Amino acid sequence: MLMQQIVSGLALGSVYALVALGFIIIYKATEVLNFAQGDMMMFCAFINYSLLINGSISVFSTILITLMFGAALGFILERGILRPMIGRPLFATVLVTMGVGICLRAIAGVIWGHQAKAVPEILSITPIQVLPGVPVSPFHLAIFFSTIAIVAFLSVFFQYTRAGTAMRAVSMHHLASFLMGIRVRRIFSMTWVISGFVGALGGMLIAPLTFLNPDLGWIGLNAFPAAVLGGFGSIPGAIVGGLMMGVCENIAGGYLPEGIKNVFAWIVLILVLMIRPEGFFGTYEEKKV
Amino acid sequence: MPCDGNVTLFGRWCPEYSNRNSGAELTMIPAAPVLSADENREREFGVLKVESIEAYYGKLKVLIGVSLELTSGQLVAVIGANGAGKSTLLKTIMGINQAAHGIIEFMGQRIEEKDPDQITRLGISMVPEGRWIFSAMTVQENLNLGSVPLSDKRKIKEQLDLVYSVFPRLKDRSKQKAGLLSGGEQQMLAIGRGLMAKPKLLMLDEPSLGLSPLLIREIFRITKEIHGNGIPVLLIEQNMSMSMKIATYVYVMETGRMRLSGLPEKILADQDVRQFYLGEGKGRYVSRKDRWRGRMS
Numbered sequence: 001m002l003m004q005q006i007v008s009g010l011a012l013g014s015v016y017a018l019v020a021l022g023f024i025i026i027y028k029a030t031e032v033l034n035f036a037q038g039d040m041m042m043f044c045a046f047i048n049y050s051l052l053i054n055g056s057i058s059v060f061s062t063i064l065i066t067l068m069f070g071a072a073l074g075f076i077l078e079r080g081i082l083r084p085m086i087g088r089p090l091f092a093t094v095l096v097t098m099g100v101g102i103c104l105r106a107i108a109g110v111i112w113g114h115q116a117k118a119v120p121e122i123l124s125i126t127p128i129q130v131l132p133g134v135p136v137s138p139f140h141l142a143i144f145f146s147t148i149a150i151v152a153f154l155s156v157f158f159q160y161t162r163a164g165t166a167m168r169a170v171s172m173h174h175l176a177s178f179l180m181g182i183r184v185r186r187i188f189s190m191t192w193v194i195s196g197f198v199g200a201l202g203g204m205l206i207a208p209l210t211f212l213n214p215d216l217g218w219i220g221l222n223a224f225p226a227a228v229l230g231g232f233g234s235i236p237g238a239i240v241g242g243l244m245m246g247v248c249e250n251i252a253g254g255y256l257p258e259g260i261k262n263v264f265a266w267i268v269l270i271l272v273l274m275i276r277p278e279g280f281f282g283t284y285e286e287k288k289v
Numbered sequence: 290m291p292c293d294g295n296v297t298l299f300g301r302w303c304p305e306y307s308n309r310n311s312g313a314e315l316t317m318i319p320a321a322p323v324l325s326a327d328e329n330r331e332r333e334f335g336v337l338k339v340e341s342i343e344a345y346y347g348k349l350k351v352l353i354g355v356s357l358e359l360t361s362g363q364l365v366a367v368i369g370a371n372g373a374g375k376s377t378l379l380k381t382i383m384g385i386n387q388a389a390h391g392i393i394e395f396m397g398q399r400i401e402e403k404d405p406d407q408i409t410r411l412g413i414s415m416v417p418e419g420r421w422i423f424s425a426m427t428v429q430e431n432l433n434l435g436s437v438p439l440s441d442k443r444k445i446k447e448q449l450d451l452v453y454s455v456f457p458r459l460k461d462r463s464k465q466k467a468g469l470l471s472g473g474e475q476q477m478l479a480i481g482r483g484l485m486a487k488p489k490l491l492m493l494d495e496p497s498l499g500l501s502p503l504l505i506r507e508i509f510r511i512t513k514e515i516h517g518n519g520i521p522v523l524l525i526e527q528n529m530s531m532s533m534k535i536a537t538y539v540y541v542m543e544t545g546r547m548r549l550s551g552l553p554e555k556i557l558a559d560q561d562v563r564q565f566y567l568g569e570g571k572g573r574y575v576s577r578k579d580r581w582r583g584r585m586s
Contacts (some may be wrong), residue, residue: 022376162433169423169434175385176421180440181409 002126003134005250007118008119011140013246014147018202018237019223020230021151028171028233029191032093036077036101038220040196042057044070044105046112047117049212052120059122063204071193076193082187101217108123108214116211125208143205150201151239154194158235167191222249225269231279240280294476317470327396327412327489331497334397335360336490336521337382342401344374344381353545354391357524359538364403364431364516366524366532368566369542370575375525376418378542380493382523383415384408393538396489397401412489418498418525420479424468428459430466431478444487452481455511473504480511484520491515497531509535529566533557 019037026034033206048066051057057065081100085093123142127135136214158164170177170187176182199220206219223242246266272279323499344352351374359365361436367375380386382393383403384405388532393401400408409415415437421450423431432452456477467478478494483491493512497505514537516522526532532537533553541549541562549556556562 127553162437165426165430166437168426172425173421174421175405176423177434178385178405179409179415179417179421180434180482181406182434183406233349267423 001037001252004237005254007134007136008140008248008251009202009244009247010243011143012206012250013226013243014143015202015206015209015242016223016226016245017242018046018198018205019145019220020148020227020242021154021235022198023223023227024233024235024238025187025198026191026195028235029167029186030082031090032082032097034195035094035098035221036104037199038223039104039217040070040073040077041199041203041215042198042218043073043108043203044200044215045207045216046108046211048200049117049119049207051059052122058288063122066204067197067200070196070198072196073193074192074196074199075105075189077196078189083188086185086188093221103219105207105214111159114213116213118208119212139208145201146201146205147239150198154198155235163190171272225265225272228269229272229279231281234279234281237279237281246260309443317412317480322431323355330396334394336363337376337523338392338394340394341384342381342388342391342393344377344386344388346377351545352381352388355545355547357540357547357550359521360527360582361521362519363537364512364522364524365538365540365542366526366533366536367542368526368532369548370542371527373542374545375542377495379415379492379523379525382408382492383413409486411488412438413486413492414483414486414490415492416479416483416496420475422467422470422475422482424466426467427464428467428470429463430461430537431482432463433484435482438486445485448485448487452484455484455514456481473500473507476500476504476508479513480508480515484515488520490521492521492525494525495527496536497526497528498522505531529562 019041020039022037023034026037042119044066046169047069048062051062051065052059063147082093082098085096119232121139123137124138125137125139127137127140129135166177166180166182167187168192169180169182170184174184177187202220203216208214210216221247226242226245227238228241229237229245231236248268249261249264252264256264261266278284322359335358337357339355339357341354341356342352343350343354352512355374355378357365357367367378369375377386382400382409383387384400384403388401390398391401395413397407398411400411403411405415424432426434432449433445436448439445439448453463458476459535461483462474464503470478470565471505480496483493488558496512497507501506509531512522512524516535524532524536533556536553538552539553539556541556549559550561
């Protein structure tokens with residue numbers, strides 16, 4: 001029972017980790033908290049759902065198109081709404097992302113309605129015995145491993161490519177990056193594209209675990225406490241925080257009274273911010289101006 | 290390239306030009322150097338031309354009709370006391386501050402409307418006051434970031450080797466986090482990073498700030514070496530005596546205005562400058578008590 005909950009918690013946590021990753025990538029580069037992250041994820045999940053229901057293209061191309069859509073959505077939001085906000089007060093920009101999120105939710109509601117929908121299963125959710133005594137479903141495994149794959153890919157990208165190094169530079173010091181000749185605004189766009197892509201992956205993975213409706217965006221917000229738990233601003237922190245949050249939430253759902261599960265993440269958020277605001281991996285990178 | 294000698298820091302070393310006194314020179318007339326498009330522009334327009342720019346911090350006017358000119362092969366020093374607007378001048382040239390009025394031209398191209406990253410890619414490298422190195426990254430990564438305007442991989446490698454030859458200490462520490470370097474090394478890293486872009490103009494903002502006298506001397510030596518290798522330098526300094534030794538032309542700024550300009554000898558001959566900046570001349574001792582009474586002793 002406990003083992004089962006940990007395993008499915010890890011799967012849920014992987015999705016949190018993905019969304020938290022999306023948060024952090026944008027936050028580190030542009031210092032904007034993107035409250036629309038969860039809703040971007042939700043929207044992509046709906047796109048995926050429509051394509052699957054339509055059924056005229058293969059599952060593989062469905063996944064591909066959804067990922068592309070996520071990246072494009074990030075790009076369009078950045079270009080159309082966030083870029084004109086550069087140079088305005090930060091809180092205004094953050095509020096704008098909130099508004100964008102609510103609009104996305106409304107649009108999804110108009111297009112697909114508010115009834116919860118069951119997403120067709122790509123992989124079976126029924127648990128099979130992988131290890132003796134621990135039943136795991138192929139889908140949970142797929143969630144877990146695709147998260148690890150994307151995180152590994154992104155770490156290599158940030159560490160070893162020129163664009164990745166430029167992104168890290170932008171996250172450390174905007175003006176110095178300008179002086180290096182880095183096209184900082186293009187980097188901003190890139191972070192939104194990556195976040196959209198990661199969000200789309202998260203959306204596809206989480207939708208079959210729960211029911212799909214426009215309020216899925218709220219679940220995406222749970223990634224926020226996850227990022228705080230790991231140490232806000234740290235990418236490994238977002239991953240570890242996400243995984244832990246998923247496991248904790250699942251266990252809380254199993255052993256604590258009904259209803260606690262949904263707010264558990266936010267209780268953790270409050271506790272972490274009061275007791276250890278830097279989280280597990282938080283480092284205060286001093287910004288010298 | 291007119292000749293293929295050894296590659297030096299800022300181009301190729303041409304034996305037929307440097308060995309002026311060798312016997313071969315008498316019999317062989319060196320071909321006129323073939324100028325690249327950039328060099329042509331440089332010759333035609335000069336490198337940097339600033340014409341009566343004004344800049345504000347909020348409502349406070351910090352640059353009042355400042356003009357400055359820099360032609361190729363010059364090392365121009367802008368000196369002045371704290372708060373005279375020297376740094377603001379650099380930031381305005383670089384596009385970090387917006388000029389409210391006036392013209393800034395870099396090699397015949399108007400740049401006052403451009404963003405700092407565009408200006409960097411046009412060929413101005415600025416080494417800011419406070420260095421702004423990426424302290425969480427390694428020395429090597431910092432230098433690589435400096436080469437963003439270059440696209441050719443071979444050129445980047447060439448430039449990196451050259452920077453390491455000027456700053457051998459950076460090579461020893463290439464894998465270290467930049468934040469762990471000493472102040473002097475950080476300044477060298479900042480200058481080296483600026484050179485990585487193969488700039489057509491290098492602007493240094495108070496490179497000697499906060500360094501020991503020995504390191505200050507080293508930084509000035511390097512600045513002179515860079516200039517000697519054909520890169521025009523615009524140097525902002527408070528350390529007047531050292532700047533005077535290496536500059537080819539000097540501007541003196543005071544409260545947002547250009548007060549004086551000229552060859553270093555001329556500036557040094559100026560009575561006020563000697564008194565205010567070099568602390569020479571007949572300073573009159575005014576006791577505090579007398580000042581209170583409004584009397585001069």
